[in-house]
Amino acid sequence: MDQTLSPAEQAACQQLKSQGYTVLEALLDPEEAERLDARGRVLMAGKSGYAKLEGALNPLPELAPLCIHPAVLRIAGHFLGEPFYLLNNVCLMWCQPGAPGGRLHADWPLGDVPEPYPSWPMLLQTMWMLTDFTAENGATRLVPATHLGGRHPALAQDAGEVPALGRRGSVLIWNGGVWHRNGANTSVDQHRMGANAAYIPRFVHRPELWPRLCRDLYRQFPAALQQLLERAVEPDSGAV
Ligand SMILES: O=C(O)CCC(=O)C(=O)O
Known part of the structure; x- marks a missing residue:
């Protein structure tokens, strides 16, 4: 694998370090994103609100190219070292009109790690935007730079979160330590579909x-x- 980061990837790494997240635009053909979104909705038919399909690579192996996108792999290698692993076999996260916002949290394994948890990522998260992500349709919301504090959010914290906005085909990457949640979908008819691939360093479990x-x-x-x-x-x- 070519380990050399492009200038855009270097900028993304800087933002990940300082803010805990970044969005890379237009990495996936929007038509392919739309197709995957449609397939995902069929697979999750009957689920309401904020719905998840864990292990989505099994029924939808067409998600594989997302998991090995060269830019994502280079950024993951930069933070996690080589080799690293895919943890969750992809989880589709569908935020349907009317779905409530989620609970602000930092990701596994940090719940098992004494505070202050490290500012470097024990889990590097990606969310492929299979639809546009907007403030109205439930875009993931993050609190910039909270991975640097090493603490979990208090329950009712109004923490200054911002939505991660992007067009269909973009990818949000975040350090699992930055506080985040899905936004509420306040729209009447705008669906939000994301494909989440989570990468772990090899030392987490060998x-x-x-x-x-x-x-x-x-x-x-x-x-x-x-x-x-x-x-x-x-x-x-x-x-x-
Ligand atoms: O669906 C979202 O936007 C949030 C996902 C999330 O909280 C997570 O993967 O830990």
């Missing part, structure tokens, strides 16, 4: 580095040791 423990032996260990070993044990072949 079970392949060490030999797996035999499952039969694991079963004989005390519960406290089983808990310590639960990610280091071989898969349960009898599991349904």
Whole structure:
């Protein structure tokens, strides 16, 4: 992979460092974005409000080119180091007319990390805009520079959030530590569809580095040791 960042990518990295997020315009053909949006809506038919489809690569493998877009990979490599991994197999996030705004938060794994959490990203998030993202249709809202404070938002905080606006085919990239949420969709008929791909650095979870423990032996260990070993044990072949 070409690791050299273009001037636009360098500027995006600077903004990610200082503000915690950036938007890159026109990385995806708008017609392809529109097609993916339509497919996503069919897959989620029957869901109302703010709807999610986790693991969307399974039913919609056409999302694969988004996950490996060279600009996104270069920026992810810049922040996460090589190699890094795709965490969530893509999640479609559909904000339908009338859907309420979400809860302001920082992303996993920071809920498991003592405060102050690091200002560098333990999770680098992308949201491909499969529709336009507008202030009315529920564009993701972020609070600039909050990744630098290392703290989670207080519950009722009015924190100075701004909507991440962009045309269909743009991508929002954010440091999982910056406070954010989906906006409310206050429109009557404007749908908002995003495809979220989340990238993690290799040090977050690397079970392949060490030999797996035999499952039969694991079963004989005390519960406290089983808990310590639960990610280091071989898969349960009898599991349904
Ligand atoms: O759908 C959105 O705009 C927000 C997504 C979000 O909060 C997240 O992926 O953590």
